[in-house]
Amino acid sequence: MKKHNFTAGPCILAPSVIENLSNAVKDFDGQGLSLVEVSHREKAYEAVHMEALSLFKELLNIPDGYKVVFLGGGASLQFCMIPFNLMNKKSAYLETGVWASKALKEAKLFGEVVTVASSADKNFSYYPKGYSIPKDADYFHITTNNTIYGTEIHEDMDCPVTLIADMSSDIFSRPVDVKKYGMIYGGAQKNLAPAGVTFVVVREDLLGKVDRKIPTMLDYRTHIKEDSMFNTPPVFAIYAMRETLRWVKSIGGVAKMFEMNKAKANLLYNEIDRNTMFQGTAAKEDRSLMNVCFVMTDKFKEKEADFMTFAKENGMVGIKGHRSVGGFRASLYNALPIESVQALVDCMKEFEKKNA
Amino acid sequence: MKKHNFTAGPCILAPSVIENLSNAVKDFDGQGLSLVEVSHREKAYEAVHMEALSLFKELLNIPDGYKVVFLGGGASLQFCMIPFNLMNKKSAYLETGVWASKALKEAKLFGEVVTVASSADKNFSYYPKGYSIPKDADYFHITTNNTIYGTEIHEDMDCPVTLIADMSSDIFSRPVDVKKYGMIYGGAQKNLAPAGVTFVVVREDLLGKVDRKIPTMLDYRTHIKEDSMFNTPPVFAIYAMRETLRWVKSIGGVAKMFEMNKAKANLLYNEIDRNTMFQGTAAKEDRSLMNVCFVMTDKFKEKEADFMTFAKENGMVGIKGHRSVGGFRASLYNALPIESVQALVDCMKEFEKKNA
Structure with missing residues (x-):
């Protein structure tokens, strides 16, 4: 896989x-x-x-x-x-x-x-x-x-x-x-x-x-x-x-990297904001393009472990949040292709369909 | 080669x-x-x-x-x-x-x-x-x-x-x-x-x-x-x-490494001492098992560049001596097989046959 x-x-x-x-x-x-x-x-x-x-x-x-x-x-x-x-x-x-x-x-x-x-x-x-x-x-x-x-x-x-x-x-x-x-x-x-x-x-x-x-x-x-x-x-x-x-x-250099990084981050933050089960942890104006931190909303808090398992089963690696924030963290460094971000977004959508 | x-x-x-x-x-x-x-x-x-x-x-x-x-x-x-x-x-x-x-x-x-x-x-x-x-x-x-x-x-x-x-x-x-x-x-x-x-x-x-x-x-x-x-x-x-x-x-651990290192160093030092064209630079009792430094004897000093070329042609890599000592340095670290030392010794013998 x-x-x-x-x-x-x-x-x-x-x-x-x-x-x-x-x-x-x-x-x-x-x-x-x-x-x-x-x-x-x-x-x-x-x-x-x-x-x-x-x-x-x-x-x-x-x-x-x-x-x-x-x-x-x-x-x-x-x-x-x-x-x-x-x-x-x-x-x-x-x-x-x-x-x-x-x-x-x-x-x-x-x-x-x-x-x-x-x-x-x-x-x-x-x-x-x-x-x-x-x-x-x-x-x-x-x-x-x-x-x-x-x-x-x-x-x-x-x-x-x-x-x-x-x-x-x-x-x-x-x-x-x-x-x-x-x-x-x-x-x-x-x-x-x-x-x-x-x-x-x-x-x-x-x-x-x-x-x-x-x-x-x-x-x-x-x-x-x-x-x-x-x-x-x-x-x-x-x-x-x-x-x-x-x-x-x-x-295409750092200008092109920046463009690609914005596209990747937008894709994921948009899903976090849209999806009823998730929410971001950072102030919106200060959100990182590199490390996207998010948790489950209070209503679905007990589903975090299930989502982690589901995401892993779908090939996601390293999305566990740091212990001082909890939840999830997806790092979208330069070398990460937008296809990987789309795969994570798809996981979030599918999980919402099944659980929300 | x-x-x-x-x-x-x-x-x-x-x-x-x-x-x-x-x-x-x-x-x-x-x-x-x-x-x-x-x-x-x-x-x-x-x-x-x-x-x-x-x-x-x-x-x-x-x-x-x-x-x-x-x-x-x-x-x-x-x-x-x-x-x-x-x-x-x-x-x-x-x-x-x-x-x-x-x-x-x-x-x-x-x-x-x-x-x-x-x-x-x-x-x-x-x-x-x-x-x-x-x-x-x-x-x-x-x-x-x-x-x-x-x-x-x-x-x-x-x-x-x-x-x-x-x-x-x-x-x-x-x-x-x-x-x-x-x-x-x-x-x-x-x-x-x-x-x-x-x-x-x-x-x-x-x-x-x-x-x-x-x-x-x-x-x-x-x-x-x-x-x-x-x-x-x-x-x-x-x-x-x-x-x-x-x-x-x-x-076999460091004891075995030591035995192998002594055999490799002896092989090379013996040739340096035997060969009429070469001499060691370190005091005999302090000779390193790891780095063997040698130069050409005064009589053959002008042949150093020729030997370097000859050794390179025979696959020897990295035998140029440090600029503060000159001549040659053969490092015989653990991973170097005795076959490589033998190959260098063979080069020295052959070079002597042709040039001394």
Whole structure:
């Protein structure tokens, strides 16, 4: 049976990416060796590495003055690397979920942290609006998409201080006006690659302005200087990212991805709003295009387990909601085809017919 | 033509590991999904993860009281994590090569570092002996094998303070008396897995004894507590490690690996010593079983490029020496079959016949 992969991450990648990966594990670039056993100093790998960096810049339309680096350790490691590199005395954070909270917790080790606004009062089901950002903060940190709660900031904001964004779960899902940000970063395991590589886009002139000594591996300048080859890079994950970026380009770039993502999300949100058994959990204006969270209405609450079983029987994978929200979550990352969304919508319709 | 992969790392893995990886990228565990697109919270992956941790402990015969963690970021990240977690005021380092130097450089950010001895005077071609370790050091750090210079410590030393060893390039190549160490760590991309995962074995009672605040991701206790699942682990690399550990077990464990590695190294060193055109670069008593460094004798120095071409024509891959040593380096990691060493030896003999 065809599986529809709605997993929140690591998650679905394009079929051509997976096929190329499987082939490269058998034989990399006609070398007679596997991708997993070639040196990262091998010319054929260096070409992959540099192409991944260059496609990343090209497709996200990154202006001059910004550098892209690929690192290991996950976005969670960035939570301390950001203040290490960019915070002198004071920083500001928008608290919109678990990951934002974890990020601001690390910054507290380095100085004063202002939580500008929080949506914790309503289980992070919306984005706070109308807050004011302290002008003397070294930076303002946001999480543009909240995987767990299904909320997303849909615009690149104007910010009076350096804006830093964790885009782990919506990078490459829409065009981004990079020049509005001082730094954009994220784990690659949603729209780009398998788990194991983290991307950082940083405006180079922001670096080297703090007084503290930074351990070499935690200093962005180390990795910029060496084109992300200061130490052995995660070869396989970067190869996969190169494959995904080629695929994004072949489809029509991030503008086309955005169009497709809107169509997929509309299809599912329309059904959630129409169907008498389901309701969304996020504030409508802040609904994520990437992670669609929904529950059963009070009247049908006891049917949730039945729907889960029914959906699974029809090939849906990974639609269980995170324990802090409950119900269901369908992640509609770039590589998920609209046919999978239609299959889920069909399940919801059929379940309603049988049960409502 | 059959390739003989002598690359220094990332490097050769067992054929069965590569085959299983390629298959798992197509379909993981009969799930109808690729290994690169399943959630790390998926039960089938959790089983792989826990089996990798457990085989690591079993095969290295790790006593109670020690914990194993798998991390991203590379062994280079450990160079700062070690003093972060384990150094109060003073640490001691043995300087035996580039990696040891990089490790001790990071420790200097945290306090006093004593370089107990160094072999820099002879281009790191030997291991210093007869040095004394300060009794008031929080730990003594060694690099057990130097990939670049082809030297190795062959015994687990008795140490008056906590002993910490970077075993990136010889882990699982021989039995280790783990209880003599406070911590053992390394990048996995030699004897265990593709690049992208780092292992740490640490005696748990050593942790939590420093005064400084440690960023969450840099604190070993974070990862111990969550069985290396605090954040998304590098799924593919850990799967590969599980496959390699199963393979090591099937062959007969580290004792058998040690026996095979000695046979391979003897075969090559014997030829280097016999052949009139070649000579080894490392002190004989410190010769590495993993990385065999050799050059041409002065008389035949101008033939180095010719031998490189000849060896390549015969299927040898990755035998160019590191630029700081020159000549040739053949890495004989666990997965390299003795047939490949024999093929290299045959090349050396034939080249001598034609040229000497």
